[in-house]
Amino acid sequence: MRRYFGRKLLIYGLTFFIAATIDWMIPRFMPGNPVQSLLSRSHVAPDAVPALIAYYNNLFGLDRPIWEQYLSFWGALLSGDLGRSVYLTGRPVTDVIMSAVPYTLALLVPAILLSWWAGNSFGAMAARRRWLDNAALPIGYILTATPYMWLAIVLAWILGFIFRLFPISGGYSYALEPTLTWTFVGSLFSHWFLPFASLFLVMFGGWAIGMRNMIIYELDADYSRYLEALGAPTRLVRKYAFRNAVLPQITGLALQLGVIVSGALVTEIVFSYPGIGKLTLAAIQNEDYFLLQGIFLFIIVGVLIANFLVDIAYVLVDPRTRVGMSGRSA
Amino acid sequence: MNDPERISSAVPVGAAAPDRAPIQPAAPAPAPRPGEPAAASGRAEAVGRRREILYFALRDRKVLVGLGILIVFVAAAVVGPLIRPGDPDAFVGPMAAAPSREWWFGTTTFGQDVFAQFVYGVGSTFLVGLFGGGLAALIGMTVGFVAGYRGGVVDEILNMLTNVVLVIPTLALLLIAAAYLTARGVLVEAVFIGLTSWPWAARAIRAQTFSLNTREFVDLARLTGVPSWRVIFGEIAPNMGSYLFMTFILLFGGAILIAATLDFIGLGPTSGSSLGMMMYNAVAWSALQLGMWWWFIPPGLGITAIVGALYVMNVGLDEIFNPRLRKM
Numbered sequence: 269m270r271r272y273f274g275r276k277l278l279i280y281g282l283t284f285f286i287a288a289t290i291d292w293m294i295p296r297f298m299p300g301n302p303v304q305s306l307l308s309r310s311h312v313a314p315d316a317v318p319a320l321i322a323y324y325n326n327l328f329g330l331d332r333p334i335w336e337q338y339l340s341f342w343g344a345l346l347s348g349d350l351g352r353s354v355y356l357t358g359r360p361v362t363d364v365i366m367s368a369v370p371y372t373l374a375l376l377v378p379a380i381l382l383s384w385w386a387g388n389s390f391g392a393m394a395a396r397r398r399w400l401d402n403a404a405l406p407i408g409y410i411l412t413a414t415p416y417m418w419l420a421i422v423l424a425w426i427l428g429f430i431f432r433l434f435p436i437s438g439g440y441s442y443a444l445e446p447t448l449t450w451t452f453v454g455s456l457f458s459h460w461f462l463p464f465a466s467l468f469l470v471m472f473g474g475w476a477i478g479m480r481n482m483i484i485y486e487l488d489a490d491y492s493r494y495l496e497a498l499g500a501p502t503r504l505v506r507k508y509a510f511r512n513a514v515l516p517q518i519t520g521l522a523l524q525l526g527v528i529v530s531g532a533l534v535t536e537i538v539f540s541y542p543g544i545g546k547l548t549l550a551a552i553q554n555e556d557y558f559l560l561q562g563i564f565l566f567i568i569v570g571v572l573i574a575n576f577l578v579d580i581a582y583v584l585v586d587p588r589t590r591v592g593m594s595g596r597s598a
Numbered sequence: 599m600n601d602p603e604r605i606s607s608a609v610p611v612g613a614a615a616p617d618r619a620p621i622q623p624a625a626p627a628p629a630p631r632p633g634e635p636a637a638a639s640g641r642a643e644a645v646g647r648r649r650e651i652l653y654f655a656l657r658d659r660k661v662l663v664g665l666g667i668l669i670v671f672v673a674a675a676v677v678g679p680l681i682r683p684g685d686p687d688a689f690v691g692p693m694a695a696a697p698s699r700e701w702w703f704g705t706t707t708f709g710q711d712v713f714a715q716f717v718y719g720v721g722s723t724f725l726v727g728l729f730g731g732g733l734a735a736l737i738g739m740t741v742g743f744v745a746g747y748r749g750g751v752v753d754e755i756l757n758m759l760t761n762v763v764l765v766i767p768t769l770a771l772l773l774i775a776a777a778y779l780t781a782r783g784v785l786v787e788a789v790f791i792g793l794t795s796w797p798w799a800a801r802a803i804r805a806q807t808f809s810l811n812t813r814e815f816v817d818l819a820r821l822t823g824v825p826s827w828r829v830i831f832g833e834i835a836p837n838m839g840s841y842l843f844m845t846f847i848l849l850f851g852g853a854i855l856i857a858a859t860l861d862f863i864g865l866g867p868t869s870g871s872s873l874g875m876m877m878y879n880a881v882a883w884s885a886l887q888l889g890m891w892w893w894f895i896p897p898g899l900g901i902t903a904i905v906g907a908l909y910v911m912n913v914g915l916d917e918i919f920n921p922r923l924r925k926m
Contacts, residue, residue: 279758294775410906413851413909415898416859417862421877421894526766527767529769534862567770575765
């Protein structure tokens with residue numbers, strides 16, 4: 269087990285190192301010059317340009333040797349300094365992101381956990397009954413082929429615009445101040461529901477199909493046939509099949525995290541939900557590169573932590589990882 | 599995660615689906631009969647097997663439905679621009695008109711023809727899928743074959759690389775890369791997507807290569823002293839051809855979804871139109887609040903139909919290549 273986690277942590281550490289390095293490299297080595305584009309947007313008098321370029325290069329430390337820039341980047345990063353947001357008039361990037369993170373987590377965590385649980389249960393059930401299977405499979409495939417933002421748009425249009433059941437914009441009513449009252453909590457909830465529902469539905473389809481396919485394979489495996497041949501009740505065979513089929517689904521959850529996060533980003537944009545997604549859009553539209561780079565690092569760190577949590581869950585569920593049988597494969 | 603044993607066992611490739619949950623190609627086609635080199639199996643038999651596949655393909659409802667939908671969209675992408683020639687973003691019609699006989703899909707707030715944008719967007723969707731998915735398949739195959747065939751240190755290094763790229767969220771990487779590129783085309787977007795979405799394919803192919811590696815016909819080929827690449831492309835690859843093809847289909851669909859996401863955040867191609875950008879514009883200009891459903895329904899429906907058709911076709915192909923699944 270120590271080896272398993274050791275190896276995982278090595279990979280995650282390496283990933284973070286590479287991701288941070290990319291984060292540092294891209295503005296410096298991509299075609300185009302961020303300082304130039306900053307100036308070209310702000311209508312400076314032509315003869316002041318060289319002086320301003322020198323000023324900004326000095327300000328951002330772009331005139332120092334490359335290796336020194338790299339080292340100071342890591343120094344700042346490790347002390348939590350991600351620079352300042354240009355578009356939000358100089359607020360520290362870390363603060364800006366931190367104020368958006370709760371909204372994104374409030375969407376993502378319940379959506380991921382509930383859809384995983386519901387999708388797997390439903391998929392296992394569908395594999396059992398033919399009529400349910402025939403009905404569930406097409407729906408599952410359609411849901412999983414739907415782009416996140418489109419389902420969000422459709423839900424917002426039908427439930428929000430036509431039936432006026434839910435608000436379709438913002439994190440809470442614009443008429444309210446954030447306070448701890450029931451009205452405010454109610455407003456939070458009604459604004460939260462639609463983005464949550466659209467994330468939930470797309471993921472639900474994927475898990476249901478995956479579970480259904482996996483169960484069918486497991487029921488075909490030798491151990492299932494053997495159990496059947498011994499005359500074990502179907503319920504018991506199914507139970508074992510389910511336990512084996514759940515393992516790849518946990519692996520799948522880890523692999524899907526990146527996609528799920530990007531799904532959450534676009535869903536937030538549809539609903540103007542004040543999380544990381546909306547912030548990303550604002551950063552792109554205002555060409556706020558510090559903010560964008562900070563968001564990038566935040567997403568990476570978040571996904572790495574989530575991956576690690578999934579690894580722990582895997583160890584809890586799969587006894588083989590505990591006794592070290594998977595030493596080679598971990 | 600990262601459990602190759604799990605993958606190489608007959609079970610489908612974990613849940614390592616490219617873009618969403620586990621709709622993976624199942625075990626590879628049981629093409630190689632034991633001890634029989636595929637390359638030397640004679641032309642007649644190859645033709646026989648191709649006939650057999652074609653026979654079942656033309657009778658599989660899933661394949662036919664999927665293929666039918668795809669053909670309709672390809673036709674739309676090819677014929678559409680001929681019906682509505684000119685710049686799809688040009689301001690040609692009345693503002694915010696609902697669909698009518700003259701404007702089939704209506705017009706945008708600015709009087710752009712939604713139908714013209716749609717068919718153009720479908721075209722670029724296929725382009726992104728083809729090139730992005732193709733590049734990802736190419737990288738995934740190369741890494742997977744080399745890692746699986748060579749093993750040892752090479753495998754360790756490639757596996758580490760695969761795992762690292764696998765963990766990095768594709769979109770986050772694309773976000774930062776695309777934001778700094780001031781001129782982006784559909785092809786640039788496709789290249790970016792291809793460069794970031796190959797890891798799961800590499801892992802799956804590596805596992806398959808491992809399991810084929812120990813077969814007698816591969817050993818035999820190795821004994822004759824032909825170079826590695828010829829063993830890989832002559833003996834190993836043909837025996838998982840169906841698997842590779844299905845991997846490509848899933849990468850194709852995945853690339854389309856990633857591109858749509860990227861376009862929707864406003865980092866799509868800087869010139870031209872795409873389905874994701876149509877949705878971006880529709881949301882940005884409050885089509886939702888104005889109830890202009892004809893602006894945002896077609897693009898999303900198009901993507902869903904194309905990707906869904908690919909997935910369904912994939913399931914059908916799986917049944918054709920794996921006779922065991924056929925009756926399901």
